[in-house]
Amino acid sequence: MPPRSVLQRDLAEWLPRQRWFGGKHIPIDGITIAATTELHSGDPALHHLVIHVRQHTGTDRYQLLLGTRRDLPDRLRHAEIGGSPEEGTHCYDAAHDPDLTRTLLRGLAAEASVGPLRFRNAGGGVIRTDLTSLPITAEQSNTSLLFGDAYICKLFRRLSDGVNPDLEVNLALTRGGCAHVPAVLGWIELEPGEGGEPTTLALLSTYLRTGADGWSLAIASVRDWYAHTMPPGGDEWAELDASAAGGDFAAEAERLGAATARVHQALAGAFGVTTLPAGEVHAMAARMNEDLTETCRAVPALAPHAKALTGAFLDLATRAAPLPVQRVHGDYHLGQVLRTESGWTVLDFEGEPARTPGERRALAHPLRDVAGMLRSFEYAARFLITKAGALPPESGRRLETRAHAWAARNRAAFCRGYAAAGGVDPAAHAVLTRAFEFEKAVYEVRYEARNRPAWLPVPLRSLAHLTT
Numbered sequence: 001m002p003p004r005s006v007l008q009r010d011l012a013e014w015l016p017r018q019r020w021f022g023g024k025h026i027p028i029d030g031i032t033i034a035a036t037t038e039l040h041s042g043d044p045a046l047h048h049l050v051i052h053v054r055q056h057t058g059t060d061r062y063q064l065l066l067g068t069r070r071d072l073p074d075r076l077r078h079a080e081i082g083g084s085p086e087e088g089t090h091c092y093d094a095a096h097d098p099d100l101t102r103t104l105l106r107g108l109a110a111e112a113s114v115g116p117l118r119f120r121n122a123g124g125g126v127i128r129t130d131l132t133s134l135p136i137t138a139e140q141s142n143t144s145l146l147f148g149d150a151y152i153c154k155l156f157r158r159l160s161d162g163v164n165p166d167l168e169v170n171l172a173l174t175r176g177g178c179a180h181v182p183a184v185l186g187w188i189e190l191e192p193g194e195g196g197e198p199t200t201l202a203l204l205s206t207y208l209r210t211g212a213d214g215w216s217l218a219i220a221s222v223r224d225w226y227a228h229t230m231p232p233g234g235d236e237w238a239e240l241d242a243s244a245a246g247g248d249f250a251a252e253a254e255r256l257g258a259a260t261a262r263v264h265q266a267l268a269g270a271f272g273v274t275t276l277p278a279g280e281v282h283a284m285a286a287r288m289n290e291d292l293t294e295t296c297r298a299v300p301a302l303a304p305h306a307k308a309l310t311g312a313f314l315d316l317a318t319r320a321a322p323l324p325v326q327r328v329h330g331d332y333h334l335g336q337v338l339r340t341e342s343g344w345t346v347l348d349f350e351g352e353p354a355r356t357p358g359e360r361r362a363l364a365h366p367l368r369d370v371a372g373m374l375r376s377f378e379y380a381a382r383f384l385i386t387k388a389g390a391l392p393p394e395s396g397r398r399l400e401t402r403a404h405a406w407a408a409r410n411r412a413a414f415c416r417g418y419a420a421a422g423g424v425d426p427a428a429h430a431v432l433t434r435a436f437e438f439e440k441a442v443y444e445v446r447y448e449a450r451n452r453p454a455w456l457p458v459p460l461r462s463l464a465h466l467t468t
């Protein structure tokens with residue numbers, strides 16, 4: 001390894017360019033290398049690093065698989081972090097090096113302990129060590145490695161104390177026989193300090209090789225719907241029946257609703273249900289409104305919608321009644337679900353990346369997830385229009401009308417499937433669903449402004465529609 005001072009300097013330059021780094025918009029005040037564990041020696045070598053990143057907002061803990069090599073082959077140039085090349089040490093993100101990531105499978109297969117790292121096998125089954133890894137390139141908060149077409153290993157980037165909810169929930173649902181989550185095969189954890197819980201570092205699950213993610217499927221349907229032409233002489237305004245397009249998604253949306261209800265039932269079975277008193281529901285509505293005020297300050301483009309959003313939060317506050325609450329997904333959207341040959345599977349129970357560990361575990365009403373997915377239908381419907389940029393007013397207006405028709409059809413189908421499979425009927429709880437949906441939209445506005453400013457018009461356009 002190069003001297004710590006060199007590594008700290010290189011990391012300060014490299015980190016803000018990583019998609020998974022949560023503090024991109026804030027300057028880094030300092031980096032400390034808190035722990036290093038050698039997992040593989042020689043050339044190349046693999047080190048596990050825990051680093052503390054100080055910013056004026058606080059200190060966050062990240063993990064890094066650091067590869068070192070005397071010579072860096074071209075295939076790893078894109079993953080270079082720095083090092084002291086003149087002294088023959090190149091440092092790079094080893095998640096991109098299949099020669100080194102195999103060390104993780106070997107550790108899991110052997111249930112090894114290396115320094116403070118513990119490798120755990122979930123079901124005691126055989127874990128293959130002969131597979132080559134490939135990082136999945138997607139819009140992600142973490143880094144997932146695909147091993148052959150058998151396993152997927154998620155390396156959590158920002159570490160939070162204790163068991164990661166993704167492991168906690170997936171393990172409980174796998175053990176409870178829920179068919180709608182990928183089976184957990186193993187995990188890696190950092191041993192706890194005095195009396196504490198271990199910190200989850202990575203999660204190994206079955207790779208669902210026939211899976212197609214909900215977002216891509218929905219976007220394909222929207223594209224088809226935009227391309228669909230009305231019959232000659234047809235009146236587009238009168239005939240906006242989104243079922244007419246070949247790529248109709250409604251049957252899938254309905255099945256997704258049903259799968260969601262079953263996952264909620266499995267979560268209730270595994271973790272229980274309690275009641276949130278009316279006073280706390282009132283406080284929850286007040287928090288939603290405070291979040292709105294803060295976000296309007298940070299993103300002024302949200303301000304024109306503030307009145308309608310406040311109205312929805314106020315509705316919830318005035319009708320506050322006790323609510324049954326339970327563990328939920330917490331960040332539910334079309335990118336978190338996979339359609340396999342046997343049905344819909346739900347991924348990533350980590351909650352919203354910007355929330356604190358306590359907030360991610362907090363119990364909530366299941367309609368919070370339903371509202372998340374309703375937002376996602378709004379996103380899918382409008383993403384292509386936003387991507388197309390400025391359009392002539394006539395086609396812009398026509399596409400917006402079509403976007404609305406697609407979203408309405410699929411939102412309704414999803415809710416129908418959810419209620420038919422035993423979930424709470426969103427139509428019968430419109431005030432709650434609307435408040436959750438608006439809460440999520442506020443979150444999205446903040447998320448997009450910070451992470452993907454080019455996407456900001458997507459939630460704003462949908463709010464313009466939903467609040468008029």
Ligand SMILES: Nc1ncnc2c1ncn2[C@@H]1O[C@H](COP(=O)(O)OP(=O)(O)O)[C@@H](O)[C@H]1O
Nearest residue numbers: 140141142152182206207208211213335347348
């Ligand atoms: N078990 C799995 N089988 C197939 N693909 C998966 C599996 N788990 C994750 N993926 C793919 O990896 C992507 C990222 O996974 P996710 O758990 O959502 O990570 P992140 O926390 O980084 O968002 C998913 O959108 C999905 O396409």
Ligand SMILES: O=P(O)(O)O[C@H]1O[C@H](CO)[C@@H](O[C@H]2O[C@H](CO)[C@@H](O)[C@H](O)[C@H]2O)[C@H](O)[C@H]1O
Nearest residue numbers: 139140141331333334335352353375376379444
């Ligand atoms: O998947 P993550 O846990 O990283 O979730 C974060 O990123 C999501 C985007 O990748 C973001 O979701 C928003 O964009 C989606 C389209 O890309 C859309 O389907 C969702 O409805 C919308 O909320 C998510 O909010 C964020 O937490």
